Amino acid sequence: MRLLFLNHNVAWSGTFFRAFPLGRALVAHGHEITVVTTSPTARIAQRRRRRDGVDLIETPDLFWGRGRTGWDPWNTLHRSLGLRHGDFDAIHAFDCRPAVILPALFLAARGNLPLFMDWADWWGRGGTIAERPGHLVNRLIGGVETWFEEAFRTHARGTTVISRALEGRAVQLGVPTDAILNFPNGCEHEGIRPHDRERSRVALSIDDDAEVVLHVGLIYPRDIELLFGAMQRVCRERPRARLVLLGNPRTPIPQERLPADALIIPGFVDLDLLQLWLGTADCCVLPLSDTICNRGRWPAKLSDYLCAGRSVVMPRVGDAAEWIDAHRAGWTSAPAVASLSEALLAALDSGDRASEAGERARRLAEGPLSWSSVAEGVDAFYRRVLLST
Template sequence: MADSLRILMICHHRLFKSWLRPGILARGLVENGHQVTLMVVAQNTRFRFKRSHIDGVDVIEAPDLTSGRMRSGWDPISVWRRIRCVRRLDSDYDLIHLFETRPATIYPGLVARRRMKVPMLIDWIDWWGRGGLIEINRPAWYRFLFERMETYYEEHFRTLANATTVICHGLKERAVGLGVPRETILHLRNGADHERFRPRPMKELRARFGLAPDAFIAGFASLDTFLDLEMMLRGMKQLVADGASARLLLIGKSDARVRARVAATGLSAHTDFSGFVADDIYPLYLNACNVLLMPFPKTNYNIGRWPNKFGEYLASGRPVIFNAVGDLQDFDMADENAVGIACEYSAEAFASALQRMYESPELAERLGENARDAALRKLDWAHQIERLEMLYAELTEKRSAALGATAAG
């Protein structure tokens, strides 16, 4: 283990969403003997700070005057409050790690670095600005008001970091293009929770959820957005039209637009909708499927992200039909190690892959075992945290050496 460090993490997400990446890293660092303070956006509070300990992490929930999706780092009053908060924190932190660079993160982070005189890292997990998710995952009024500002905050401050962590190769190359030295960038993909997501018997779970006991079920899961469904839906429609006893299971809260797209494809009679599922139930739905689907066409927003559910699919021990785009190219492996079927983003390709899985349960079983093995080898949170510790140690050693040289001079 590296020497114990005191780390300040600042994030623009609400508490529940912060645990998808910074919270997990913080918890793992605490388990390894470090002290971590994590500042997040409070779930609902608008006026008061709340401080608590979660899994050993010192959590500061900062108030925010906005609501809903706007509660994500844009409130100028929250920025001012956060700056005041970091000015009151103890100054004996060793590192500052910012998760993205929206106003509620970058400005308090810069104030903290100036006050504490310690290295600052910046994390990058999504391509949001021009050409990215904002163009397909936000309404027109939001794009009109925020696209230029989103792009500015996403790009402008990257070169100020002493080191950069990125979730995928695409964002690493984008950071280099913005002037960030390549040697200061750590590709730090999210891991998967191997205990929460693991192989389980299928039959009992289908009975529990009222799913067809003998049908071939292809599953697709989403926390809050159902992207890139078209070719997957059309491929599934072709499988059903060819006479397969097959059903599509959409896991997660799907709105009327998603259901309308399913209906327009002619799949309503062959689709089950789970609706919202609690965190402890979600993995069980994955285990109820024969195969899991990961449509991932070549777009900026896919090249610039890591889909967490892909890791969850693999850890669940189910084969995956996916498009080998962005970081998913690393999982397009040779036949003996294949985790599923990598195909083109087309209806015909999805239909062909589904047909192969439908006709060969033995193939699906073998690919599912490979998927679980790949998750254990390639998507281990403990290993990722060790790599982050090594970067932290390198930065603090450089700082100590620089302070020593200054003192000697």
């Protein structure tokens, strides 16, 4: 099939990391995939290129910052008119921001094409909007965000979701259960590989006897409170414990809550350094407070942890913890400071069991959660839905 994927994010950010690797895996299944995403910088002209067998189009956008996330009328118009002569068999819209859903509906109607919609974040009604900084902006756009998130769901012939929470919400909006596929984000296990702990620590000047707990990327305010509350106890009981925060957490870091030598903040790093830092870790942590936002999402950083072959410590919130428990790839806890701290202490005190959990994590990344395996399920879903209609 010739499939058009529409994504609102700037290329190489957000849900692009769901649409593009899925498209690349589907190419290996014999499909022709075009992924349309937003250019990081262009304001007038689009950029088109081939990447890993995928036809990648970056469309221009006149906005900046948080505005450059699918709200621009020029981006929307450029996609609608620029793609109207495209030769596609089906369209898959990844989330429902205007620059995705409006071109999708227009192109589907114009070409009488089947439309699929993906739902990968719980935005409105107490979801992601409520967790992010900038309460005034969030209040102003919250109603519009929720309307776009919900209003068009029954227009799709097939719906894909990232969690059971979003599956339930889709059903409440009138989407038939037999037209829904729940699939997690896959793992790019060929791009991120396990690195030797000792060599990684030598390369990054980390003491061999340090007990490294590592976190990657974005963290919401309530989640960072959970993490630092747990790490306070861990550092009291294990003075060699170190918390490494990689990337941009996009929330203030309460550095005063931990001893100065217990917190390492490298900031944003490239892929090679990311793999080295992952290699230093005794365990990787995924702090999730029990919020609507966290129940509805699949944190992308989990894939990095699994690919790196590191044991995972996380609360039982959302669907991801069930995979960790089922495959014995780490330790799970209740979404509370005391419980998360106990899970972290258990991981740091486990010796060889942490390494064994990391090996199982890597097998999970190479097997059921590889993008190739995920794409098989999506491919079968496309064919089932199209045959039934």
